[in-house]
Amino acid sequence: MxxxxxxxxxxxxxxxxxxxxxxxxxxxxxxxxxxxxxxxxxxxxxxxxxxxxxxxxxxxxxxxxxxxxxxxxxxxxxxxxxxxxxxxxxxxxxxxxxxxxxxxxxxxxxxxxxxxLPFEVADYVDFYASEHHAATVGRIFRPEAEPLTPNWKHLPIGYHGRAGTVVVSGTPVIRPHGQHRAPDAAAPGFGPSRRLDIEAEVGFVVGTPSPLGEPVGMAAARDHLFGVCLLNDWSARDLQAWEYRPLGPFLGKSFATSVSAWVTPLDALDGARTAPPPRSHPLLPYLDDTGGEEWGLDLRLEVLLNGQRLSGPPFAAMYWTAAQQLAHLTVNGASLRTGDLFASGTVSGPGPHERGCLLEMTWGGRDPVRLPDGTERVFLEDGDEVTLTAWAPAGAGRRIGLGEVTGRVEPARTPRSS
Amino acid sequence: MxxxxxxxxxxxxxxxxxxxxxxxxxxxxxxxxxxxxxxxxxxxxxxxxxxxxxxxxxxxxxxxxxxxxxxxxxxxxxxxxxxxxxxxxxxxxxxxxxxxxxxxxxxxxxxxxxxxLPFEVADYVDFYASEHHAATVGRIFRPEAEPLTPNWKHLPIGYHGRAGTVVVSGTPVIRPHGQHRAPDAAAPGFGPSRRLDIEAEVGFVVGTPSPLGEPVGMAAARDHLFGVCLLNDWSARDLQAWEYRPLGPFLGKSFATSVSAWVTPLDALDGARTAPPPRSHPLLPYLDDTGGEEWGLDLRLEVLLNGQRLSGPPFAAMYWTAAQQLAHLTVNGASLRTGDLFASGTVSGPGPHERGCLLEMTWGGRDPVRLPDGTERVFLEDGDEVTLTAWAPAGAGRRIGLGEVTGRVEPARTPRSS
CATH class of the missing domain: 2.30.30.230 (Fumarylacetoacetase, N-terminal domain)
Structure with a gap:
């Protein structure tokens, strides 16, 4: 039948x-x-x-x-x-x-x-576009300093990640080994990460390429952006904390980045367009989006741990938009290739139940989160399954769904002798 | 005939x-x-x-x-x-x-x-493996602090760069636009980089791939490494200085990375193998190369500006070897793909005429370098042509050459209105 x-x-x-x-x-x-x-x-x-x-x-x-x-x-x-x-x-x-x-x-x-995996990833860039996330992380790690670095409100901070380890939803995530150093230790130790975390993000997928030497302005973003996926930028916080000075995250991120199996066309999100948050600092012309096309997106994310709701990060709260990120990424003349993927950075809203990673939810691992069934977590345990979902308004009271991204943590493997 | x-x-x-x-x-x-x-x-x-x-x-x-x-x-x-x-x-x-x-x-x-371009680049990673370079840069930028960050002697620091803008020797390099902030300015300015620099590096090209979740130990490096190229990691120091906190270099590097048109097979460099510098700190087992295969390489680089010799960086002085970099890159389970390219970072020796970038040669732009013909440079000017060459001993008093990498700086282009 x-x-x-x-x-x-x-x-x-x-x-x-x-x-x-x-x-x-x-x-x-x-x-x-x-x-x-x-x-x-x-x-x-x-x-x-x-x-x-x-x-x-x-x-x-x-x-x-x-x-x-x-x-x-x-x-x-x-x-x-x-x-x-x-x-x-x-x-x-x-x-x-x-x-x-x-x-x-x-x-x-x-x-x-x-x-x-629905597309071959060319270059993968990860931004840091949530003011709430960046400020909270700053308060946790550098309590004595200003929460945001001086550049944060002037440019969308980003860095390149590992394209070869972008995997499709459902791929198991093996707990990574690496170096970490206890605060009072003289030398680093080595072993499986003890602070394995998630980052709930939204990824933007480049379709139309651009030549070397020709910046892509915000007005051209719609011509280049094919669609949107959900993305979990798995993070080993202990590896990251030890390695990241002065050149940024490396092995703390490069072991796996999961993307949803479905790419939502940009056109399907027209009903979700909204104004981004008010800009507290004047922007240079190539990033100034006041009065232009609204590139904020009202995507309502949900983070689930073993089927239980952990949080609901609001994408509409993101300070920097995809159009600004694309304009910044290419303003130095860098070319775009079909399959370039750039992610928003952790999506976090202002509220305690709107945070997109355990680092924030637990205030750096200090305060465990309690799940509806009474279990507690600081960071991820072996066997934990994390799922990100999202929906967006589609006009006339209707909604559309973004494909979920899910992954289960597998125990660290015993390393072979080198 | x-x-x-x-x-x-x-x-x-x-x-x-x-x-x-x-x-x-x-x-x-x-x-x-x-x-x-x-x-x-x-x-x-x-x-x-x-x-x-x-x-x-x-x-x-x-x-x-x-x-x-x-x-x-x-x-x-x-x-x-x-x-x-x-x-x-x-x-x-x-x-x-x-x-x-x-x-x-x-x-x-x-x-x-x-x-x-002889191979399709999969992921591009840039290391920071010269102690002389890292310490000099530390002294220039952070004179009040220890020259090396605490992690430097424990792991080969690296970060991902942009694979899509790796270009072959001879490709013109367009001076990039970007944000930079003067020390006394309240807000950043925008325009062509005023501190355009080179980084003389050696690149290692991965042939044999490896699966996700399986680290590649130092003993397996020879099976995975296809060959070696010369690499110029063009750097806009003013863009980099403003953007790099807290997630590392991005637009200051991503506009172009030049590689030589010739990839020297690893086997051709057997006569150049040498012991790396003595290790001042004990290394974790996956990086400990004492008593193992010698992965230091006696490559003699030469940096030419408009045909005149600027310096002669000795690759044998590099603290971290390619085998250690490969072991570190994969110790968290990250997979390798055919075409992965990882570069050494700027090659600098201890002497004043052994430095691999203008930032070091001019002490952060303070002291101009004088060329044999009497002209002076602080950073690169439009029209400047930079060429890196190298040779290596091949046993029995013979030498082999590495293919040169060259590039000429073109003036910044007037940006189109966004």
Whole structure:
């Protein structure tokens, strides 16, 4: 029996959303998929079956990864998105696609689908865009000093991370080994991290590349940004604290960064646009967004630990926007490549239940958090599973969902002798 | 008339060297080349013409980039290198290859060759492995504090850079714009960098990948490291000084990193192996190289500005070795990909004429350097051309050359309105 998807108005993955991913079934080839309710549209398969102008893009849609579609640019993204929407909202076409087996269920126990890393990551940059997060971390680590460094309100601080260890949601995270030094110790020790943490973040995925030497201004951000994912920037706080002076985080971050299997098109978030927080310092022209397009995004994140709610960080509270980050990243002439990923930094709001990492929630490990079932945590324990989810308003009282990102902590492995 | 290469015993690119690159002629396809004297062997072409066990690797050798050969692993590298050496040192084979047009001159004005970025860069990491450099920079920037941070002697400090802006030798370097703040200013200014600098470095290129979660110990370094290049990590000191707290360098480095067009196989440097400097602090077992394979490398670098010698940094003085850097980079379980590039950090020796960057040579811009022709520099001026070269002992009194890396500074471009 053919199952035709039924998607109700309050479904988080209805026709206003249509995120892209990459899936395979039964060990078969990887295919681009579009999530619709609890089903996945086989995009390349659908494009081959249906007539229309999208046929010009058949090769992009039949690729095993999103990069060729991402590289094709905004006019193609718009055209493909409109075509998919028209197919899924036309009952006859929907039945036809379901009948051809091009709309499998995501959770069919008889034929489980595997979701893969949806795009090849080129460069990965991590920003530090939440004032609440940066100020709290400053108070924890440098209680004697100003919470924010002098540059914080003048530029979106960021650094490059390891692209090769960006993994898809569901990939286990092995507790890393590394050097850490106790406050009173003369020399560092070595062993599994004892302060393993999460960072709830939002990632922005670059589609259209840009040439070396040509900055991409804020007004061009929409042409370059393909979409948005959720991201967990796993962090070993003890490794990070010992290594980060003077050149920044390295092994404390590079062991794993998890991204959601679904990339939400930027266009699906038009209903979530909002003004960013008021700017307390005047900005240089290339970052000054007063009076321009509103690049704040009203995404409501939720952090779950073993299925229990830890916090609800509000993305709308972020000081620096994706457009400002893109403008800053390229103002020195750095080029963009298709697949560049830049993340927001930990999303934290002003309230105690709006923090995006355990470092903040526990005030540097001092105050355990208590979960609804009564268990307590300071940092992550082996076996802990962390899930980030989010939704966004989509206009007319509707909402869309962002694909979740989840990962379970596996115990540290005994190192082989070198 | 066919020109058969004649390579004398003192040629820096003789049969003991045989570095790999990628070239094209007349806008034709990219081909892997092996440098021999002042000629380039067309590797894929030669492999197709000659019989032998190398035929099994024909696809790797005919690729337009080194990555497939790099991924094939050490036994294949050894086999291919031995085959190329046997071809080039056999007069009959050499004549045959020259006769087929498979040994073009590098500098034939009638048929100029273009040298390309020889490998696709996966992740780029920059270390900070010269004690002399780190201590001098510490003294310049933090005169009131200890020159080295407390972690410096316990781990090779490093950070991720931008892989997408690694460019091949000869690519012009456009002076970057960015934020900088004068010491007495209340707010940052914006404009072209006024403190544009070089960093003379050596880059190590990863061939064999490694899986997530499995550290690569020092004893396995030889199996993973394909070769060595020269690298200029162009640096805008004014951008860097303002942005780098607390997460490290970003735009001050990400506008361009130049690498030589030739990658010297690790095996060609066996004659340059030497003991690293004595370790002043005991090292954790995964970094302890006392009594093991000697990973110091006696490379003699030379820094030229507009053809005039600026300095001669000795690579043998580097405190941390490539094997230690690889072990550290992966000790947290981070995976390696083919094409990962990690650089040594600025190579500086103890003497005043052994420094690898203008920041050190001019003591932070205070004392101009005087060139042999009488001109002076504090930082780089528009039109300046910087070239790094190096040679290494190859046993029996012979030497091998590392391919040069060169770049000319172009004036900043007027930014487009955002």
């Amino acid at each position: 053919i199952e035709v998807p039924t998607v109700t108005e309050d479904d988080l993955f209805g026709p206003d959303n249509l995120p892209y991913g990459v899936f395979s079934a039964d060990g078969g080839p990887r295919r681009i998929g579009v999530r619709y309710g609890n089903h996945v549209l086989d995009l390349g398969g659908a494009a081959a079956v249906l007539d229309g102008p999208h046929r010009r893009h058949a090769a992009l849609l039949a690729a095993p990864v999103l990069n060729p579609l991402m590289a094709a640019g905004r006019p193609v993204w718009t055209e493909v998105r409109a075509a998919v929407r028209s197919w899924l909202t036309d009952p006859g076409t929907l039945r036809l696609l379901a009948g051809r087996g091009l709309l499998p269920r995501l959770d069919d126990p008889g034929r489980p689908l595997t979701l893969h | 066919i020109e058969v290469p004649t390579v004398t015993e003192d040629d820096l690119f003789g049969p003991d060297n045989l570095p790999y690159g990628v070239f094209s002629a007349d806008g034709g396809p990219r081909r892997i080349g092996v440098r021999y004297g002042n000629h380039v062997l067309d590797l894929g072409g030669a492999a197709a013409v000659l019989d032998g066990p190398h035929r099994r690797h024909a696809a790797l050798l005919a690729a337009p980039v080194l990555n497939p050969l790099m991924a094939a692993g050490r036994p294949v590298w050894t086999e291919v290198r031995a085959a190329v050496r046997s071809w080039l040192t056999d007069p009959g084979t050499l004549r045959l290859l020259a006769g087929r047009g498979l040994l073009p001159r590098l500098d034939d004005p009638g048929r100029p060759l273009t040298l390309h």
